[in-house]
Amino acid sequence: MEKEVQEYLDRVHDSDFAMLSEVDRICKKHGIQYFLHGGTFLGAVRHQDFIPWDDDVDILFLRKDYEKFLEVFESEADKRFKLLRFEKYPQFFDFITKIADQDLTYEGTSFGAEDFYENRYSHPTLDLFVFDIEAGHHKWQLTRMKFLYALAMGHRPYIDYSKFDGAMKTVAKVLAGIGRVIPFKVIARQYIKLQTLGGLAEVHGEKKTLFISNEQPDPRYWGLDFGPEHLIDGPDTGIIRGKEFPIPKLHDKWLTKTYGNFMALPPEDKRVPMHVNIIK
Template sequence: MDKKTLRKVQLVQLEIAKEIARICEENKINYYLIGGTLLGAIRHKGFIPWDDDLDIGMIRSDYEKFMQIAPKCLDDKYALIDWKSDLNYPHPMGKIIKKGTIYRESKRNDNGNQGIWVDIFPYDYTSGIGKDFAKKTFKLKVLRSLVRAKCNYQTWQSGEGIILSKYIKNLPFRLAAIFLKKETLVEKYEMLCVEDENLKYLYENGTEDYEKWCFPREYFIEQTRAEFEGCYFSIPQKYDEYLRRAYGEYMELPPENERENRHLIEEINFGE
């Protein structure tokens, strides 16, 4: 993706994020910039120059409240999708997309709505990283793989290589999914996520690496604000601890050969 196109994508994502923030602030819903978006806010006061997505997180109770309220409050330019409302959508996190746009990942076989999006990740409670968490996340990954298979969503993209071995690895999930209902799989997944809200850790639900994105809950108890592309958004008050845990010396730029887009996008249309 060339720099001019990437910047146009980022500005649409910023527009979506502002709409999410508006709904949250009007309805007393806590949200946070997370991941590379939070890193961009602190290090660049905006997008990481080569970043092609924007991520927001909410603790599960706020996430569920947002999912209920957003369809009634969203500007008509946008739509909310999640794996309960869209039979073809395979992910445990919701998205807000801009209608009339296309942002299609390469060879994903994803039949769901693929407009330019912002991801909204629920954060769920756990007692911490250990054997119990490993067992739980193994079950989550199995259920998630079954949902993906049910939605005909492949977990690799063109250009990643070893496609045949990856297809064979996923074949058992595709066969099993024939006999299962997506609604049942989603219900089992979300029931497994329910934990005591007094537990001391929160993990990002929807990531590929549950352990990396598991943090002490104290990081999220209080919020502060950070500048992002000339606007101000909520971030965890303990953003420094979060970023050091996730990225190490996060103010240092990565080598130039690592400064690349994360998504392989095969089709972009801004609806203009």
């Protein structure tokens, strides 16, 4: 890895660790359960640290803990960490609430359009994913959520239609065009209703299937679900920078379902930051 890139990642990982440690402190103070998720979870198991080329943090809450965390975060957290609730803004980035470390600012990101988003995402971020209970007719629930995602894309500065094939490209253009005339906050409210369609019951003692309800419609993650056995009776622990953080139980099973052979490193040309290009 080039020296300049490594120096950048070192600074980003310092920021990531500061955000994660602050979240951990607040959650412990208020009895809120969370779990490492995504690349952060994988890093804690495979590297016992952040993945060397990763540049953000992912965590996961059950819905009730997510709502409690939103209630207390802004009054508790260091003011350098800004809470970005997706439903509070007129532009669409994704359906993920984030925390941004305002002490570090990027000159450019991989997605561009910093001005469009008023530079909210020009910082290292920690993503808050949510576990909800699947509703009956879950495939129909997911279809409606994907429909709303397509409408929401009308509130992006531009759309990469090369990701769509054949008729789906036309459908995406039509739905984004319709979505453009619907205020994003209206779309966001409907999306949240669909996330919670399965109810807010406790997981303990119930055979409920959980799904991560605010993932992007990526083939690897969209619709991915898990049984409650991963979360019941408290978490296991993973290590980042010598500090223990909570991870789901049966982590081998979870990570295999998500990544396949999760202990294998990706090809060298894929070991690059996903979100940011240059730092100042």
